Protein backbone atom coordinates (compact mmCIF):
# COMPACT_ATOMS: atom_id res chain seq x y z
CA UNK A 1 0.00 0.00 0.00
CA UNK A 2 1.34 3.41 -0.96
CA UNK A 3 1.14 6.32 1.44
CA UNK A 4 1.73 9.90 0.38
CA UNK A 5 5.35 11.01 0.26
CA UNK A 6 6.45 13.15 3.19
CA UNK A 7 6.32 16.75 2.13
CA UNK A 8 4.47 16.03 -1.10
CA UNK A 9 1.05 16.23 0.44
CA UNK A 10 0.83 20.02 0.36
CA UNK A 11 -1.24 21.22 3.28
CA UNK A 12 -1.86 17.72 4.66
CA UNK A 13 0.22 16.70 7.67
CA UNK A 14 3.31 14.70 6.77
CA UNK A 15 2.95 10.96 7.28
CA UNK A 16 5.51 9.77 9.80
CA UNK A 17 6.27 6.04 9.43
CA UNK A 18 6.23 4.16 12.74
CA UNK A 19 9.27 1.90 12.50
CA UNK A 20 10.32 -0.76 15.01
CA UNK A 21 13.90 -1.96 15.30
CA UNK A 22 14.36 -5.44 16.79
CA UNK A 23 18.10 -5.62 17.40
CA UNK A 24 21.05 -5.65 19.79
CA UNK A 25 22.65 -2.65 21.49
CA UNK A 26 25.83 -0.64 21.11
CA UNK A 27 26.58 1.62 24.09
CA UNK A 28 28.86 3.79 21.93
CA UNK A 29 25.84 4.58 19.76
CA UNK A 30 27.23 3.68 16.34
CA UNK A 31 25.59 0.34 15.58
CA UNK A 32 22.60 -1.77 16.62
CA UNK A 33 19.49 -0.21 18.09
CA UNK A 34 21.15 3.11 18.86
CA UNK A 35 22.12 3.55 15.20
CA UNK A 36 18.73 2.31 14.02
CA UNK A 37 16.82 4.92 16.02
CA UNK A 38 19.01 7.72 14.66
CA UNK A 39 18.71 6.40 11.13
CA UNK A 40 14.91 6.09 11.32
CA UNK A 41 14.62 9.66 12.63
CA UNK A 42 17.10 11.04 10.09
CA UNK A 43 15.01 9.50 7.31
CA UNK A 44 11.73 10.94 8.56
CA UNK A 45 10.33 8.14 10.74
CA UNK A 46 9.32 7.59 14.35
CA UNK A 47 11.64 4.96 15.81
CA UNK A 48 10.81 2.27 18.37
CA UNK A 49 13.09 -0.46 19.72
CA UNK A 50 12.95 -3.98 21.13
CA UNK A 51 16.27 -5.26 22.48
CA UNK A 52 17.30 -8.80 21.55
CA UNK A 53 20.71 -8.69 23.24
CA UNK A 54 22.76 -6.28 25.31
CA UNK A 55 26.18 -6.03 23.73
CA UNK A 56 29.16 -4.57 25.61
CA UNK A 57 30.99 -3.20 22.59
CA UNK A 58 32.69 -0.10 21.26
CA UNK A 59 34.30 1.04 18.01
CA UNK A 60 37.13 -1.45 18.55
CA UNK A 61 35.25 -4.61 19.32
CA UNK A 62 32.85 -6.66 21.44
CA UNK A 63 33.62 -7.53 25.09
CA UNK A 64 30.61 -9.62 25.93
CA UNK A 65 26.97 -10.25 25.14
CA UNK A 66 24.09 -10.63 27.57
CA UNK A 67 20.91 -12.15 26.12
CA UNK A 68 17.80 -11.63 28.28
CA UNK A 69 15.37 -14.59 28.56
CA UNK A 70 13.16 -15.02 25.47
CA UNK A 71 10.07 -14.56 27.68
CA UNK A 72 11.20 -10.99 28.26
CA UNK A 73 11.81 -10.49 24.53
CA UNK A 74 8.21 -11.65 23.97
CA UNK A 75 7.01 -9.12 26.57
CA UNK A 76 8.82 -6.31 24.76
CA UNK A 77 7.48 -7.31 21.34
CA UNK A 78 3.92 -7.58 22.61
CA UNK A 79 4.20 -4.26 24.48
CA UNK A 80 4.74 -2.57 21.15
CA UNK A 81 2.37 -4.53 18.93
CA UNK A 82 -0.51 -4.55 21.46
CA UNK A 83 -0.52 -0.77 21.49
CA UNK A 84 1.07 0.71 18.39
CA UNK A 85 0.23 0.30 14.72
CA UNK A 86 3.59 -0.68 13.26
CA UNK A 87 4.33 0.45 9.69
CA UNK A 88 7.70 -1.25 9.31
CA UNK A 89 10.06 -3.56 11.17
CA UNK A 90 13.81 -3.76 10.81
CA UNK A 91 15.37 -6.89 12.33
CA UNK A 92 19.08 -6.80 13.18
CA UNK A 93 21.15 -8.93 15.58
CA UNK A 94 19.26 -12.03 16.71
CA UNK A 95 22.09 -13.83 18.47
CA UNK A 96 20.81 -17.37 18.90
CA UNK A 97 18.22 -19.88 17.73
CA UNK A 98 15.78 -19.24 20.59
CA UNK A 99 15.65 -15.51 19.79
CA UNK A 100 15.19 -16.27 16.08
CA UNK A 101 12.23 -18.57 16.86
CA UNK A 102 10.60 -15.96 19.09
CA UNK A 103 10.94 -13.14 16.57
CA UNK A 104 9.79 -15.38 13.70
CA UNK A 105 6.68 -16.38 15.68
CA UNK A 106 5.86 -12.75 16.44
CA UNK A 107 6.36 -11.68 12.80
CA UNK A 108 4.02 -14.47 11.65
CA UNK A 109 1.32 -13.32 14.09
CA UNK A 110 1.64 -9.53 13.61
CA UNK A 111 2.48 -9.46 9.88
CA UNK A 112 3.91 -5.94 9.71
CA UNK A 113 3.47 -4.43 6.21
CA UNK A 114 7.21 -3.84 5.73
CA UNK A 115 9.89 -6.19 7.09
CA UNK A 116 13.62 -5.73 6.44
CA UNK A 117 16.01 -8.28 7.94
CA UNK A 118 19.72 -7.51 8.23
CA UNK A 119 21.16 -11.00 8.85
CA UNK A 120 23.83 -9.75 11.26
CA UNK A 121 26.46 -12.41 11.87
CA UNK A 122 29.81 -10.72 12.41
CA UNK A 123 30.62 -7.11 13.46
CA UNK A 124 33.03 -4.92 11.46
CA UNK A 125 35.53 -5.70 14.23
CA UNK A 126 35.35 -9.41 13.33
CA UNK A 127 33.44 -10.48 16.49
CA UNK A 128 30.60 -12.97 16.07
CA UNK A 129 27.09 -11.68 16.78
CA UNK A 130 25.26 -14.89 15.77
CA UNK A 131 26.17 -18.29 17.16
CA UNK A 132 27.27 -20.70 14.37
CA UNK A 133 24.53 -23.17 15.41
CA UNK A 134 21.93 -20.45 14.82
CA UNK A 135 22.82 -19.98 11.13
CA UNK A 136 20.52 -22.89 10.27
CA UNK A 137 17.68 -21.35 12.29
CA UNK A 138 17.71 -18.31 9.98
CA UNK A 139 15.76 -20.53 7.54
CA UNK A 140 12.76 -19.90 9.73
CA UNK A 141 12.84 -16.11 9.73
CA UNK A 142 14.35 -14.91 6.44
CA UNK A 143 11.38 -15.86 4.22
CA UNK A 144 9.21 -13.55 6.37
CA UNK A 145 11.11 -10.51 5.11
CA UNK A 146 10.27 -8.22 2.20
CA UNK A 147 14.01 -7.61 1.91
CA UNK A 148 17.17 -9.07 3.43
CA UNK A 149 20.42 -7.07 3.44
CA UNK A 150 23.50 -9.35 3.77
CA UNK A 151 27.07 -8.05 3.39
CA UNK A 152 29.64 -10.11 1.47
CA UNK A 153 30.55 -12.58 4.27
CA UNK A 154 26.90 -12.97 5.37
CA UNK A 155 25.80 -13.63 1.80
CA UNK A 156 28.45 -16.35 1.52
CA UNK A 157 27.17 -18.07 4.68
CA UNK A 158 23.60 -17.97 3.36
CA UNK A 159 24.72 -19.30 -0.02
CA UNK A 160 26.86 -21.98 1.66
CA UNK A 161 29.91 -20.72 -0.30
CA UNK A 162 33.19 -18.90 0.32
CA UNK A 163 33.05 -15.08 0.48
CA UNK A 164 32.84 -13.66 -3.03
CA UNK A 165 36.04 -12.12 -4.38
CA UNK A 166 34.42 -9.96 -7.03
CA UNK A 167 31.16 -8.31 -7.88
CA UNK A 168 29.94 -10.92 -10.40
CA UNK A 169 30.31 -13.60 -7.76
CA UNK A 170 28.35 -11.47 -5.26
CA UNK A 171 25.48 -11.23 -7.74
CA UNK A 172 25.59 -14.99 -8.46
CA UNK A 173 25.40 -15.78 -4.76
CA UNK A 174 22.59 -13.25 -4.24
CA UNK A 175 20.56 -14.89 -7.04
CA UNK A 176 21.11 -18.28 -5.43
CA UNK A 177 20.05 -17.03 -1.98
CA UNK A 178 17.03 -15.22 -3.39
CA UNK A 179 15.85 -18.36 -5.22
CA UNK A 180 16.56 -20.73 -2.34
CA UNK A 181 14.91 -18.65 0.40
CA UNK A 182 12.25 -17.05 -1.78
CA UNK A 183 13.24 -13.56 -0.68
CA UNK A 184 14.39 -10.24 -2.19
CA UNK A 185 18.08 -9.60 -1.45
CA UNK A 186 20.01 -6.36 -1.20
CA UNK A 187 23.57 -7.61 -1.64
CA UNK A 188 25.96 -4.99 -0.18
CA UNK A 189 29.38 -4.56 -1.65
CA UNK A 190 30.98 -2.34 1.01
CA UNK A 191 33.54 -5.06 1.80
CA UNK A 192 34.94 -5.22 -1.76
CA UNK A 193 37.74 -2.91 -2.92
CA UNK A 194 37.56 -0.08 -5.44
CA UNK A 195 36.72 3.59 -5.73
CA UNK A 196 33.05 2.79 -6.32
CA UNK A 197 30.86 0.76 -3.96
CA UNK A 198 28.30 -1.50 -5.60
CA UNK A 199 25.10 -2.89 -4.18
CA UNK A 200 22.49 -4.96 -6.01
CA UNK A 201 18.79 -5.50 -5.48
CA UNK A 202 18.23 -9.11 -6.47
CA UNK A 203 14.92 -10.89 -6.87
CA UNK A 204 15.29 -14.26 -8.59
CA UNK A 205 11.56 -14.37 -9.33
CA UNK A 206 11.32 -10.77 -10.58
CA UNK A 207 10.95 -9.54 -14.17
CA UNK A 208 14.30 -7.82 -13.83
CA UNK A 209 16.17 -10.08 -11.37
CA UNK A 210 19.25 -7.90 -10.84
CA UNK A 211 19.21 -4.14 -10.37
CA UNK A 212 22.55 -2.55 -9.62
CA UNK A 213 23.27 0.57 -7.63
CA UNK A 214 26.56 2.34 -7.26
CA UNK A 215 27.98 5.18 -5.19
CA UNK A 216 31.42 6.76 -4.76
CA UNK A 217 33.40 5.08 -1.99
CA UNK A 218 33.89 7.57 0.84
CA UNK A 219 37.49 7.38 2.09
CA UNK A 220 36.79 7.01 5.82
CA UNK A 221 37.38 4.76 8.80
CA UNK A 222 33.89 5.67 10.14
CA UNK A 223 32.01 2.63 8.82
CA UNK A 224 30.79 1.11 12.09
CA UNK A 225 27.06 0.50 11.82
CA UNK A 226 26.63 1.26 8.11
CA UNK A 227 24.71 -2.00 7.64
CA UNK A 228 22.39 -1.29 10.60
CA UNK A 229 21.82 2.29 9.49
CA UNK A 230 21.14 1.36 5.87
CA UNK A 231 18.58 -1.36 6.63
CA UNK A 232 16.64 0.94 9.04
CA UNK A 233 16.65 3.76 6.50
CA UNK A 234 15.34 1.44 3.75
CA UNK A 235 12.55 0.14 6.04
CA UNK A 236 11.54 3.73 6.84
CA UNK A 237 11.45 4.87 3.20
CA UNK A 238 9.59 1.76 2.07
CA UNK A 239 6.53 2.81 4.11
CA UNK A 240 6.08 5.96 2.05
CA UNK A 241 7.48 5.00 -1.36
CA UNK A 242 6.16 1.42 -1.60
CA UNK A 243 9.01 0.68 -4.03
CA UNK A 244 12.16 -1.12 -2.88
CA UNK A 245 14.56 0.33 -5.45
CA UNK A 246 13.42 3.89 -4.70
CA UNK A 247 13.70 3.25 -0.95
CA UNK A 248 17.23 1.84 -1.30
CA UNK A 249 18.27 4.70 -3.55
CA UNK A 250 17.09 7.34 -1.04
CA UNK A 251 18.60 5.49 1.90
CA UNK A 252 21.94 5.20 0.11
CA UNK A 253 22.11 8.91 -0.78
CA UNK A 254 21.53 9.70 2.87
CA UNK A 255 24.10 7.09 4.02
CA UNK A 256 26.81 8.36 1.65
CA UNK A 257 26.28 11.87 3.00
CA UNK A 258 26.40 10.56 6.60
CA UNK A 259 29.58 8.56 5.89
CA UNK A 260 31.27 11.74 4.60
CA UNK A 261 30.80 13.42 7.99
CA UNK A 262 31.44 10.41 10.29
CA UNK A 263 35.04 11.24 11.22
CA UNK A 264 34.01 14.75 12.32
CA UNK A 265 32.27 13.16 15.32
CA UNK A 266 35.60 11.86 16.70
CA UNK A 267 33.90 8.97 18.49
CA UNK A 268 36.23 6.13 19.56
CA UNK A 269 39.59 4.92 18.35
CA UNK A 270 38.51 2.12 16.06
CA UNK A 271 35.90 2.20 13.30
CA UNK A 272 33.79 5.21 14.29
CA UNK A 273 30.08 5.76 13.57
CA UNK A 274 28.54 7.60 10.63
CA UNK A 275 27.07 11.05 11.37
CA UNK A 276 23.35 10.33 11.01
CA UNK A 277 22.14 13.94 11.15
CA UNK A 278 25.05 15.74 9.47
CA UNK A 279 23.04 16.57 6.33
CA UNK A 280 20.07 17.81 8.33
CA UNK A 281 22.28 19.95 10.56
CA UNK A 282 23.92 21.43 7.50
CA UNK A 283 20.65 22.17 5.71
CA UNK A 284 18.49 23.18 8.66
CA UNK A 285 20.89 24.25 11.38
CA UNK A 286 20.12 23.77 15.04
CA UNK A 287 18.23 26.98 15.70
CA UNK A 288 14.49 26.62 16.05
CA UNK A 289 12.46 28.88 13.81
CA UNK A 290 11.11 31.83 15.81
CA UNK A 291 8.74 32.81 13.01
CA UNK A 292 7.32 29.28 12.88
CA UNK A 293 6.40 29.56 16.54
CA UNK A 294 4.88 33.02 16.09
CA UNK A 295 2.83 31.72 13.14
CA UNK A 296 1.43 28.92 15.30
CA UNK A 297 0.54 31.38 18.05
CA UNK A 298 -1.60 33.46 15.67
CA UNK A 299 -3.40 30.41 14.21
CA UNK A 300 -6.82 31.49 15.49
CA UNK A 301 -6.34 35.05 14.29
CA UNK A 302 -5.40 33.77 10.83
CA UNK A 303 -8.45 31.51 10.72
CA UNK A 304 -10.66 34.48 11.65
CA UNK A 305 -9.01 36.62 8.97
CA UNK A 306 -9.62 34.29 6.02
CA UNK A 307 -13.26 33.90 7.00
CA UNK A 308 -13.80 37.66 7.25
CA UNK A 309 -16.80 38.66 5.05
CA UNK A 310 -14.56 41.08 3.11
CA UNK A 311 -12.29 38.25 2.00
CA UNK A 312 -15.02 35.68 1.41
CA UNK A 313 -16.83 38.34 -0.69
CA UNK A 314 -13.64 38.91 -2.67
CA UNK A 315 -13.15 35.20 -3.21
CA UNK A 316 -16.62 34.60 -4.61
CA UNK A 317 -16.86 37.99 -6.35
CA UNK A 318 -19.93 39.16 -4.37
CA UNK A 319 -18.17 42.06 -2.56
CA UNK A 320 -19.64 45.47 -3.48
CA UNK A 321 -17.46 47.64 -5.76
CA UNK A 322 -17.69 50.68 -3.44
CA UNK A 323 -16.46 48.63 -0.56
CA UNK A 324 -13.50 47.39 -2.58
CA UNK A 325 -12.58 50.87 -3.79
CA UNK A 326 -12.82 52.18 -0.20
CA UNK A 327 -10.49 49.40 0.92
CA UNK A 328 -8.04 50.19 -1.91
CA UNK A 329 -7.90 53.87 -0.92
CA UNK A 330 -6.87 52.85 2.61
CA UNK A 331 -4.44 50.32 1.20
CA UNK A 332 -2.81 53.02 -0.92
CA UNK A 333 -2.21 55.11 2.22
CA UNK A 334 -0.90 51.99 3.89
CA UNK A 335 1.47 51.04 1.05
CA UNK A 336 2.98 54.53 1.02
CA UNK A 337 3.78 54.30 4.71
CA UNK A 338 4.82 50.63 4.46
CA UNK A 339 7.28 51.44 1.65
CA UNK A 340 8.77 54.17 3.83
CA UNK A 341 9.32 51.69 6.69
CA UNK A 342 10.86 49.13 4.31
CA UNK A 343 13.25 51.83 3.06
CA UNK A 344 14.23 52.56 6.67
CA UNK A 345 14.95 48.85 7.19
CA UNK A 346 17.11 48.87 4.02
CA UNK A 347 19.20 51.64 5.59
CA UNK A 348 19.37 49.93 8.98
CA UNK A 349 20.39 46.44 7.69
CA UNK A 350 24.07 45.43 8.03
CA UNK A 351 23.89 42.69 5.44
CA UNK A 352 23.94 43.85 1.77
CA UNK A 353 21.55 41.05 0.75
CA UNK A 354 19.04 42.21 3.36
CA UNK A 355 19.53 45.86 2.32
CA UNK A 356 18.75 44.92 -1.29
CA UNK A 357 15.75 42.84 -0.28
CA UNK A 358 14.08 45.65 1.71
CA UNK A 359 14.88 48.28 -0.94
CA UNK A 360 13.48 46.00 -3.67
CA UNK A 361 10.33 45.38 -1.63
CA UNK A 362 9.82 49.12 -1.09
CA UNK A 363 10.09 49.72 -4.82
CA UNK A 364 7.68 46.86 -5.57
CA UNK A 365 5.13 48.35 -3.15
CA UNK A 366 5.20 51.67 -4.89
CA UNK A 367 5.02 50.35 -8.45
CA UNK A 368 3.33 46.96 -8.82
CA UNK A 369 0.74 47.33 -6.12
CA UNK A 370 -0.14 50.96 -6.76
CA UNK A 371 -0.60 50.07 -10.45
CA UNK A 372 -3.23 47.59 -9.32
CA UNK A 373 -4.89 50.28 -7.26
CA UNK A 374 -4.90 52.77 -10.12
CA UNK A 375 -6.49 50.20 -12.43
CA UNK A 376 -9.34 50.13 -9.97
CA UNK A 377 -9.89 53.86 -10.12
CA UNK A 378 -8.50 54.59 -6.66
CA UNK A 379 -6.24 57.59 -7.17
CA UNK A 380 -2.53 57.23 -6.30
CA UNK A 381 -2.94 60.29 -4.06
CA UNK A 382 -6.29 59.37 -2.57
CA UNK A 383 -8.83 61.92 -1.53
CA UNK A 384 -10.33 59.62 1.10
CA UNK A 385 -8.71 60.63 4.40
CA UNK A 386 -6.54 58.06 6.13
CA UNK A 387 -8.69 55.82 8.34
CA UNK A 388 -8.04 55.03 12.03
CA UNK A 389 -6.92 51.43 11.46
CA UNK A 390 -4.49 52.43 8.70
CA UNK A 391 -3.12 55.19 10.95
CA UNK A 392 -2.74 52.81 13.89
CA UNK A 393 -0.98 50.19 11.71
CA UNK A 394 1.52 52.69 10.26
CA UNK A 395 2.20 54.20 13.69
CA UNK A 396 2.89 50.72 15.02
CA UNK A 397 5.35 49.95 12.18
CA UNK A 398 7.22 53.20 12.81
CA UNK A 399 7.35 52.67 16.57
CA UNK A 400 8.57 49.08 16.21
CA UNK A 401 11.30 50.22 13.80
CA UNK A 402 12.28 53.04 16.19
CA UNK A 403 12.92 50.31 18.79
CA UNK A 404 15.40 48.53 16.50
CA UNK A 405 16.02 46.63 13.26
CA UNK A 406 14.89 43.29 14.73
CA UNK A 407 11.59 44.69 15.99
CA UNK A 408 10.99 46.47 12.65
CA UNK A 409 11.65 43.26 10.70
CA UNK A 410 9.17 41.36 12.89
CA UNK A 411 6.56 44.10 12.49
CA UNK A 412 6.63 44.15 8.67
CA UNK A 413 6.53 40.33 8.39
CA UNK A 414 2.75 39.70 8.79
CA UNK A 415 1.96 41.88 5.77
CA UNK A 416 4.12 39.65 3.52
CA UNK A 417 3.21 36.39 5.10
CA UNK A 418 -0.51 36.80 5.77
CA UNK A 419 -1.15 38.15 2.26
CA UNK A 420 0.77 35.27 0.67
CA UNK A 421 -1.15 32.84 2.88
CA UNK A 422 -4.50 34.44 2.09
CA UNK A 423 -3.71 34.34 -1.65
CA UNK A 424 -2.88 30.64 -1.36
CA UNK A 425 -6.02 29.88 0.65
CA UNK A 426 -8.36 31.79 -1.64
CA UNK A 427 -7.15 29.52 -4.43
CA UNK A 428 -7.31 30.25 -8.15
CA UNK A 429 -10.03 32.81 -8.81
CA UNK A 430 -12.95 32.02 -11.08
CA UNK A 431 -12.79 33.50 -14.62
CA UNK A 432 -15.71 35.91 -14.07
CA UNK A 433 -14.56 37.21 -10.67
CA UNK A 434 -14.13 41.04 -10.91
CA UNK A 435 -11.43 40.90 -8.23
CA UNK A 436 -9.41 38.28 -10.04
CA UNK A 437 -6.38 40.49 -10.66
CA UNK A 438 -6.09 41.41 -6.97
CA UNK A 439 -6.33 37.78 -5.86
CA UNK A 440 -3.85 36.59 -8.50
CA UNK A 441 -1.25 39.18 -7.45
CA UNK A 442 -1.04 37.60 -4.02
CA UNK A 443 -1.00 34.09 -5.43
CA UNK A 444 1.99 34.85 -7.55
CA UNK A 445 4.88 32.55 -6.64
CA UNK A 446 7.19 35.61 -6.45
CA UNK A 447 5.04 36.99 -3.67
CA UNK A 448 5.35 33.68 -1.80
CA UNK A 449 9.10 33.82 -2.32
CA UNK A 450 9.30 37.34 -0.87
CA UNK A 451 7.34 36.16 2.15
CA UNK A 452 9.84 33.30 2.62
CA UNK A 453 12.81 35.70 2.34
CA UNK A 454 11.29 38.11 4.87
CA UNK A 455 10.75 35.15 7.18
CA UNK A 456 14.36 34.00 6.75
CA UNK A 457 15.61 37.48 7.71
CA UNK A 458 13.34 37.56 10.78
CA UNK A 459 14.54 34.09 11.86
CA UNK A 460 18.19 35.05 11.51
CA UNK A 461 17.61 38.26 13.45
CA UNK A 462 15.73 36.34 16.18
CA UNK A 463 18.44 33.67 16.43
CA UNK A 464 21.07 36.34 17.18
CA UNK A 465 18.86 38.49 19.42
CA UNK A 466 18.87 38.69 23.23
CA UNK A 467 15.77 37.07 24.83
CA UNK A 468 14.31 40.49 25.65
CA UNK A 469 14.57 41.66 22.03
CA UNK A 470 13.17 38.32 20.80
CA UNK A 471 10.14 38.89 23.04
CA UNK A 472 9.71 42.40 21.60
CA UNK A 473 9.91 40.89 18.10
CA UNK A 474 7.03 38.56 18.94
CA UNK A 475 5.00 41.45 20.34
CA UNK A 476 5.64 43.54 17.21
CA UNK A 477 4.71 40.62 14.98
CA UNK A 478 1.51 39.88 16.89
CA UNK A 479 0.40 43.52 16.95
CA UNK A 480 0.88 43.71 13.16
CA UNK A 481 -1.08 40.50 12.67
CA UNK A 482 -3.94 41.94 14.76
CA UNK A 483 -3.87 45.12 12.67
CA UNK A 484 -3.93 43.11 9.42
CA UNK A 485 -7.08 41.46 10.64
CA UNK A 486 -8.63 44.80 11.65
CA UNK A 487 -7.65 46.26 8.26
CA UNK A 488 -9.79 43.68 6.43
CA UNK A 489 -12.59 43.97 8.97
CA UNK A 490 -12.67 47.75 8.33
CA UNK A 491 -13.39 47.01 4.66
CA UNK A 492 -16.06 44.41 5.46
CA UNK A 493 -19.66 44.92 4.36
CA UNK A 494 -21.50 46.71 7.18
Ligand SMILES: Nc1ncnc2c1ncn2[C@@H]1O[C@H](COP(=O)(O)OP(=O)(O)OP(=O)(O)O)[C@@H](O)[C@H]1O
Nearest residue numbers: 124151188189190191197217218223225226227228
Ligand atom coordinates in the same frame (compact mmCIF):
# COMPACT_ATOMS: atom_id res chain seq x y z
N1 LIG B 1 33.31 3.69 2.39
C1 LIG B 1 32.07 3.66 1.90
N2 LIG B 1 31.64 4.61 1.06
C2 LIG B 1 30.39 4.61 0.57
N3 LIG B 1 29.49 3.66 0.86
C3 LIG B 1 29.86 2.66 1.69
C4 LIG B 1 31.16 2.60 2.25
N4 LIG B 1 31.22 1.50 3.04
C5 LIG B 1 30.02 0.91 2.97
N5 LIG B 1 29.19 1.59 2.15
C6 LIG B 1 27.80 1.29 1.86
O1 LIG B 1 27.20 1.05 3.12
C7 LIG B 1 26.25 0.00 3.04
C8 LIG B 1 26.65 -1.10 4.01
O2 LIG B 1 27.71 -1.75 3.41
P1 LIG B 1 28.57 -2.95 3.95
O3 LIG B 1 28.81 -3.86 2.83
O4 LIG B 1 29.75 -2.39 4.64
O5 LIG B 1 27.58 -3.64 4.99
P2 LIG B 1 27.83 -4.18 6.41
O6 LIG B 1 29.11 -4.95 6.43
O7 LIG B 1 26.61 -4.85 6.88
O8 LIG B 1 28.04 -2.88 7.22
P3 LIG B 1 28.79 -2.82 8.59
O9 LIG B 1 30.03 -2.03 8.30
O10 LIG B 1 27.84 -2.11 9.43
O11 LIG B 1 29.04 -4.21 9.06
C9 LIG B 1 26.25 -0.43 1.59
O12 LIG B 1 25.22 0.23 0.88
C10 LIG B 1 27.61 0.02 1.08
O13 LIG B 1 27.59 0.25 -0.30
Ligand SMILES: Cc1ncc(COP(=O)(O)O)c(N)n1
Nearest residue numbers: 024025031032123124224225
Ligand atom coordinates in the same frame (compact mmCIF):
# COMPACT_ATOMS: atom_id res chain seq x y z
C1 LIG C 1 24.18 -4.84 18.16
C2 LIG C 1 24.91 -4.83 16.88
N1 LIG C 1 24.25 -5.09 15.75
C3 LIG C 1 24.89 -5.08 14.58
C4 LIG C 1 26.23 -4.77 14.52
C5 LIG C 1 26.93 -4.80 13.20
O1 LIG C 1 27.36 -3.55 12.84
P1 LIG C 1 28.81 -3.35 12.29
O2 LIG C 1 29.08 -4.52 11.43
O3 LIG C 1 28.74 -2.07 11.55
O4 LIG C 1 29.70 -3.26 13.47
C6 LIG C 1 26.89 -4.47 15.72
N2 LIG C 1 28.20 -4.17 15.76
N3 LIG C 1 26.20 -4.52 16.88
